[in-house]
């Protein structure tokens with residue numbers, strides 16, 4: 001069964017085509033700057049039989065996600081020759097960021113499910129509209145093909161109310177579902193599922209702290225395999241400091257700053273989402289590579305941004321040690337978590353009170369999925385490259401093959 005996995009952002013689209021259940025990636029790619037006349041498409045095709053792997057890039061006008069998906073299907077079937085025709089695509093799995101309280105598991109996309117995703121647009125304004133566009137465009141382009149939604153929020157539905165409620169009038173939860181949901185659940189679920197393979201212990205008996213540090217970033221406490229708390233809240237803005245998002249701030253800042261700077265609520269929300277975090281403090285960039293470089297060249301503002309970023313992640317780790325009364329495994333994943341030995345080392349250097357001891361060589365020079373603590377360390381520290389797409393392909397395949405077996 002061939003499963004196409006889509007992760008639609010506001011102006012981007014990432015995709016992978018898997019042959020399941022072998023979990024073989026046939027082609028992966030991405031389109032950036034959708035909505036412009038110089039949208040860029042990059043892909044790497046593996047070929048059906050592992051032979052003839054090749055890459056391609058192109059720049060063209062792509063005005064919306066529908067057009068982007070047409071181009072993806074063109075590349076998959078004609079340009080790369082990975083498939084003969086779109087009829088060989090059995091199912092499509094979509095990353096959907098906000099599923100609210102309705103979804104603790106992945107689900108087939110129906111009108112009702114799309115309605116629920118639309119209801120949550122206000123709670124994930126950067127993500128849900130793009131996810132919906134991708135779903136609707138796919139329905140147009142591949143009518144009749146089964147589509148599945150895999151929610152970032154689903155894994156965190158196991159949080160107990162004392163962790164997911166805000167200490168504000170309870171009626172706001174009852175009336176408007178104001179509560180903490182958490183995100184990056186597909187990533188936290190994937191990386192925690194890899195832990196037993198690395199530490200040779202059952203996840204059911206482990207206390208794990210998972211740090212997904214990418215453009216968006218979140219830290220999750222996973223006890224006995226279930227998320228019990230996570231740093232993002234009702235929206236993906238709460239929690240640690242991120243590339244361009246602030247993370248936690250005093251809510252009173254909103255009234256004060258909007259009055260002083262004559263900003264609207266929308267201006268303020270946009271400031272917290274797009275002009276804060278590493279970018280807001282450094283004045284340079286939200287990209288950790290640029291911050292690390294500038295810091296090394298002596299930029300004081302970039303050094304400050306780096307230190308704040310590291311400190312705020314470390315505070316959440318400390319909080320989750322308290323939440324679980326201990327920690328067995330600390331893991332790092334996503335763009336920054338996987339690729340910044342400096343950040344990992346700085347965080348771990350301040351956790352020696354836990355008996356945690358980092359193996360500097362494994363941290364600084366190792367590659368891929370690995371343990372980066374010493375054998376004497378009382379906490380096992382791991383780097384585990386995330387694979388949200390594989391998780392989405394697995395869920396999609398499970399649902400579709402379940403449906404097929406019921407039909408027999």
Ligand SMILES: Nc1ncnc2c1ncn2[C@@H]1O[C@H](COP(=O)(O)OP(=O)(O)O)[C@@H](O)[C@H]1O
Nearest residue numbers: 213214215216286287288289334335336339340
């Ligand atoms: N070698 C590196 N060193 C430090 N940070 C890196 C490196 N490579 C990538 N990153 C960071 O990873 C971020 C992207 O992470 P990623 O998980 O791909 O984000 P997203 O999925 O949210 O787009 C980039 O903004 C960049 O800051």
Ligand SMILES: CC(=O)OP(=O)(O)O
Nearest residue numbers: 183184215216217236
């Ligand atoms: C939910 C979220 O923040 O996702 P991303 O990191 O992909 O922006």
Ligand SMILES: [Mg+2]
Nearest residue numbers: 214215216334
């Ligand atoms: Mg991501």
